[in-house]
Amino acid sequence: MQLARAGESVLEVEEPDLVIYRLGGSVDGPHLRALRRAEAEWSVGKTHLLALVDISRMVSSTMDARRASTEPGVGTRNRVIAVAGGNRYTQMLVDLTMRAVRLLTHSDTNVRFFGDEATARAWLYAQRAELMSKKD
Numbered sequence: 001m002q003l004a005r006a007g008e009s010v011l012e013v014e015e016p017d018l019v020i021y022r023l024g025g026s027v028d029g030p031h032l033r034a035l036r037r038a039e040a041e042w043s044v045g046k047t048h049l050l051a052l053v054d055i056s057r058m059v060s061s062t063m064d065a066r067r068a069s070t071e072p073g074v075g076t077r078n079r080v081i082a083v084a085g086g087n088r089y090t091q092m093l094v095d096l097t098m099r100a101v102r103l104l105t106h107s108d109t110n111v112r113f114f115g116d117e118a119t120a121r122a123w124l125y126a127q128r129a130e131l132m133s134k135k136d
Contacts, residue, residue, distance in 0.1 A: 004038035006031035024057035029064030048078040048131035050124040056085025080127040082120035
């Protein structure tokens with residue numbers, strides 16, 4: 001189910017615990033913040049989240065978008081993130097951003113890169129049991 005749209009990017013959710021960021025075009029800070037706010041509202045009361053970030057249609061991201069992704073989030077901190085698609089350059093930018101997120105938020109969020117969405121989903125589903133055992 002589509003929850004929010006910002007620019008060429010979309011946030012989808014699948015119950016009980018999957019959020020899907022389909023990033024498209026040039027992602028900027030206001031777009032990413034809007035999607036993150038929608039995620040926060042949807043995830044109220046959830047103990048964990050599986051996050052799939054599809055970067056296959058993302059062309060670029062602004063410095064403000066990278067900054068927005070490192071801002072403290074609202075909602076659950078118990079999450080795993082699978083990044084699917086994208087070229088090497090885009091993957092490198094996402095990897096650097098995720099390293100900054102972990103450093104700034106003192107988070108041990110597990111992030112992995114995958115060539116396609118099916119493989120990313122399989123890994124996320126395998127992580128569900130571990131996340132369900134964690135407490136906020």
